Amino acid sequence: MNSGSGYKTKQRQAILDYLIQNKEKHVTVSKISDYLESDGNHVGVTTIYRHLDKLLEQGLVRKYTVDGTTSACFQYTDPDGCCSEHFHLKCEKCGKLYHLSCEHVSELCSHIYSEHGFRINLCRTVLYGVCENCISEEKGEISE
Amino acid sequence: MNSGSGYKTKQRQAILDYLIQNKEKHVTVSKISDYLESDGNHVGVTTIYRHLDKLLEQGLVRKYTVDGTTSACFQYTDPDGCCSEHFHLKCEKCGKLYHLSCEHVSELCSHIYSEHGFRINLCRTVLYGVCENCISEEKGEISE
DNA sequence: TTGCGTGCAAAGGTTTTGCATGGCA
DNA sequence: TGCCATGCAAAACCTTTGCACGCAA
Numbered sequence: 427m428n429s430g431s432g433y434k435t436k437q438r439q440a441i442l443d444y445l446i447q448n449k450e451k452h453v454t455v456s457k458i459s460d461y462l463e464s465d466g467n468h469v470g471v472t473t474i475y476r477h478l479d480k481l482l483e484q485g486l487v488r489k490y491t492v493d494g495t496t497s498a499c500f501q502y503t504d505p506d507g508c509c510s511e512h513f514h515l516k517c518e519k520c521g522k523l524y525h526l527s528c529e530h531v532s533e534l535c536s537h538i539y540s541e542h543g544f545r546i547n548l549c550r551t552v553l554y555g556v557c558e559n560c561i562s563e564e565k566g567e568i569s570e
Numbered sequence: 571m572n573s574g575s576g577y578k579t580k581q582r583q584a585i586l587d588y589l590i591q592n593k594e595k596h597v598t599v600s601k602i603s604d605y606l607e608s609d610g611n612h613v614g615v616t617t618i619y620r621h622l623d624k625l626l627e628q629g630l631v632r633k634y635t636v637d638g639t640t641s642a643c644f645q646y647t648d649p650d651g652c653c654s655e656h657f658h659l660k661c662e663k664c665g666k667l668y669h670l671s672c673e674h675v676s677e678l679c680s681h682i683y684s685e686h687g688f689r690i691n692l693c694r695t696v697l698y699g700v701c702e703n704c705i706s707e708e709k710g711e712i713s714e
Numbered sequence: 715t716t717g718c719g720t721g722c723a724a725a726g727g728t729t730t731t732g733c734a735t736g737g738c739a
Numbered sequence: 740t741g742c743c744a745t746g747c748a749a750a751a752c753c754t755t756t757g758c759a760c761g762c763a764a
Contacts, residue, residue, distance in 0.1 A: 432718070432719080433717095433718065433719065433762080433763050433764075434763075434764095435718095435719060435720080435762080435763075437719080437720070438719085455753080455754085456753090468721095469720085469721090470720065470721040470722070471721090471753090471754085472720075472721060472722080472754090472755080472756090473719075473720055473721070475753095475754065475755075476719085476720090491635040496728075496729070496752070496753065497752080497753060497754090498753085498754090515682075515686075515688050515690075517688075518691065518694070524686075524688065526682070526686060526688075528681075528685075528686070530678055530681050530682075531678075534674055534675075534678050537672075537674050538659075538670070538674075538697075541672075542659075542668075542670060542672070542702075543701065543702030543705070544659050544661075544668065544670075544697075544699055544700070544701050544702065545699050545700045545705060546659075546697050546698070546699040547662065547698045547699045547700070550662070550698040550699075551696075551697045551698045551699070552695075553682075553688075553690050553695045554690070554691045554694040554695045555688055555689050555690040555691045555694075555695070556688070556689045556691070557687065557688050558686075558687030558688065561687070561689060576743070576744080577737080577738050577739075577742090577743065577744065578738075578739095579737075579738075579743095579744065579745080581744080581745070582744085598728095599728080599729085600727095600728085612746095613745085613746090614745065614746040614747070615728090615729085615746090616729090616730080616731090616745075616746060616747080617744075617745055617746070619728095619729065619730075620730095620744085620745090640727065640728065640753080640754070640755095641727080641728060641729090642728085642729090
């Protein structure tokens with residue numbers, strides 16, 4: 427069934443490579459396009475959109491929107507399926523994505539399901555906030 | 571300081587009224603515009619965008635994007651600040667927003683802060699999933 | 715050779731900006 | 740009266756669609 431995922435083309439490979447290289451943060455279509463352009467591999471935006479759609483269906487990328495942006499953000503996610511078992515923490519300052527695997531999470535989920543009747547979709551859910559690094563940086567910026 | 575929020579105009583009031591009437595769900599700019607039009611109160615979309623921006627700054631509305639839509643969704647949020655103290659559960663099926671106040675939440679937040687160094691922004695964070703009502707409906711649709 | 719992949723151009727939406735006019739205080 | 744608010748038109752974006760050509764299998 428997976429053999430039907432399509433041809434191996436250099437465009438597809440270039441897009442996937444870039445996503446994997448940047449798997450710790452999200453990227454936009456225009457960033458992908460700009461990077462490939464500067465790297466000497468021109469790929470039309472249409473193609474980028476089409477590949478991202480397919481990767482999304484295959485569960486190989488996650489899609490968000492971030493405050494202050496109108497364009498969608500994409501981020502590579504490992505295909506091992508483990509991302510449906512933990513929370514994702516997205517730093518609002520630096521954009522970095524953290525995968526939070528911890529028993530408190532599954533505990534909370536089962537609590538919410540059994541007590542509040544709500545089945546959480548961990549794949550889609552992102553907790554926003556500020557990460558450790560950016561918290562320390564903040565403390566240095568109070569002089570504003 | 572709050573006196574600088576601007577004039578009281580009928581456009582502003584109409585937008586706010588509509589948001590409050592629909593506080594249990596999210597609305598888009600075009601929905602607001604269509605409703606006001608049908609209600610005999612024409613308000614230009616520019617004005618709607620500008621008011622939503624202000625309300626967002628004041629923390630009186632929340633802004634999301636929902637899968638499969640290209641337009642932003644807005645939802646009124648009470649100004650009493652309590653929404654920074656609980657999780658928000660958004661049902662992916664019916665779009666309803668639930669406010670989850672429960673000690674497990676604050677427990678998880680302090681755990682994540684102390685153990686993982688991440689400070690969660692509850693105002694901005696939405697847990698996606700499927701609510702009780704929609705789960706029961708799903709069970710009736712398995713015949714597809 | 716076959717059929718998917720690609721990329722340009724154009725269309726379709728949403729959101730923002732400029733500018734002249736209107737209306738609250 | 741002084742400013743902010745409003746709304747139209749146009750611009751700026753992001754994303755999708757149509758279509759002819761290219762290329763992997």
